[in-house]
Amino acid sequence: xxxxxxxxxxxxxxxxxREQEAALLQVTREAVEQRKxxxxxxxxxxxxxxxxxxxxxxxxxxxxxxxxxxxxSVADRSDAKNTVVPTT
Numbered sequence: 001x002x003x004x005x006x007x008x009x010x011x012x013x014x015x016x017x018r019e020q021e022a023a024l025l026q027v028t029r030e031a032v033e034q035r036k037x038x039x040x041x042x043x044x045x046x047x048x049x050x051x052x053x054x055x056x057x058x059x060x061x062x063x064x065x066x067x068x069x070x071x072x073s074v075a076d077r078s079d080a081k082n083t084v085v086p087t088t
Contacts, residue, residue, distance in 0.1 A: 055079075 059067035
């Protein structure tokens, strides 16, 4: 003879916990989506970057009158060694 499983009904507290869990998961999903949207907006609105090498230096910065552009004057250092010339 097979034992018949009793169908269990959720108690009020179990229903409450399931509803709260579903609500928490939904809020978490929305927060992740919002974070992704914020990150994309931040990347889109980010200022451009200018990288210089070890051998370069920024000699001068000039702000355009519209204040939307900056002009850089970049100088390259040479690898040439100074020649020592003896005086006689």
